[in-house]
Amino acid sequence: MRRTKEDAAKTREEVLAAAAEVFFENGVSGSSLDKIARRAGVTRGAIYWHFKDKAEVLTALHSEIRLPQEELVDHALEHGHDDPLSLIEQASIEVVHILANDEQQQRIFAIMILGCEFTEDPSETAQRIITANAEMYEKLQKLIDMADRQGNLAPGWTVDTAARAFQCCMNGLFAEWLRSGKSFPVIDVGERLVRSVIGSIRRKAA
Amino acid sequence: MRRTKEDAAKTREEVLAAAAEVFFENGVSGSSLDKIARRAGVTRGAIYWHFKDKAEVLTALHSEIRLPQEELVDHALEHGHDDPLSLIEQASIEVVHILANDEQQQRIFAIMILGCEFTEDPSETAQRIITANAEMYEKLQKLIDMADRQGNLAPGWTVDTAARAFQCCMNGLFAEWLRSGKSFPVIDVGERLVRSVIGSIRRKAA
DNA sequence: ATACAAACATACATGAATGATTGTAAATAT
DNA sequence: ATATTTACAATCATTCATGTATGTTTGTAT
Secondary structure, eight states, rough: OOOOOOHHHHHHHHHHHHHHHHHHHHHSSTTOOOHHHHTSSOOHHHHHHHHHHHHHHHHHHHHHHHOTTTHHHHHHHHHHHHHHHHHHHHHHHHHHHHHHHHHHHHHHHHHHHSSOOOSSSSHHHHHHHHHHHHHHHHHHHHHHHHHHHOOOOOOOOHHHHHHHHHHHHHHHHHHHHTTSSSSSSHHHHHHHHHHHHHHHHBBBOO | OOOOOOHHHHHHHHHHHHHHHHHHOOOOOTTTTHHHHHHSSSSSHHHHOOOHHHHHHHHHHTTTTTOOOHHHHHHHHOOOSSHHHHHHHOOOOOOOOHHHHHHHHHHHHHHHHHSOOOOSOOOOHHHHHHHHHHHHHHHHHHHHHHHHHHHOOOOTTOOOHHHHHHHHHHHHHHHHHTTTSSSSOHHHHHHHHHHHHHHHHBBOOO
């Protein structure tokens, strides 16, 4: 009962979708490959065909998140922008809106932030997550550096401090929202939070 | 080789200390009771004598964190305070300083925030963490409510939105710091962040 | 002095998850 | 038309952690 290439690609997607659900429900280490297979309507054999092990399923899931605003930010980094802080503000608010409406991305985000166990000697999977976070931070830092060179950074702030503070807020926002079972309006809180922090970072007009 | 009561209490503490280390290094579900026992210099028998199972070790660890400023906040809640927002600001900055210098509490915090797997149908352990977080939120909310009734809440903010925003920032700060391997100065970032958000929440003097 | 219980260590039984191997039917290349 | 992969399913051996049960030694009460 061999399937055509499209069929195979389909089962691969179904496995990933099932993995997202099961990981989300039981945590990564609480999810056996058998559970995922059953949810996907296949056997473990199928999973082992498409992926090396559970870690590879996780990284495959992770590589599925590609927020559209990343291109926006990349473009600004390449071509420059006359108001980088406003760009950060707008892009971040956009991300909040997107995440608030995309259940699949919420699940993946929850798995990454809350469901992946911390290790001091990180597994390659955990390492990838840390790396992705670091890349995000670098972009943030470069944009704020642009703002600084344009004289728009408020006194007292350094580029690094500002970038870290903003990153903490955003990750904290999503983590708390997902951890609490979406018990508060992310969009409201997120918009106010973003504007507050950006407002503090931005040098006030004299 | 029965020990005296003091000896027994000592091994209990040693088991907890070892558990904090092992959990921190390998994650909760990646830590077998045997590993913890070896680290503590005992056998699993000793652990099973003092605790029912791994979950009970975790909750025992969790109950070890009692930040001193909780009493400060409780006192303010009971007796009122003429400037609750300043109280939040000071207490939070104090917490940052304490956490920055207490490795044991850092480990426990890391385990709770990063190392405890998320479950939609939460285990009792996870539930305790969520509950503790909710209690913290309630106190925050009551303090901000006090500020609101004193006319000190900036327009645009609601009590809930402000409390959530602040909570997200603080948890995000610690989570990012620990996840990143303490790669940035928490105290600097934390102080600026706290002052920024509280500054945004507080109504400006006319 | 003796009986009992506390504080463990040791040994064992169980189950769950993994990874590897093998089987196999259909798709595709030749 | 045949050979060869592909895309899985099914089975198996092994590991590993857990929980329990039992053994052993020593404090402690009487």
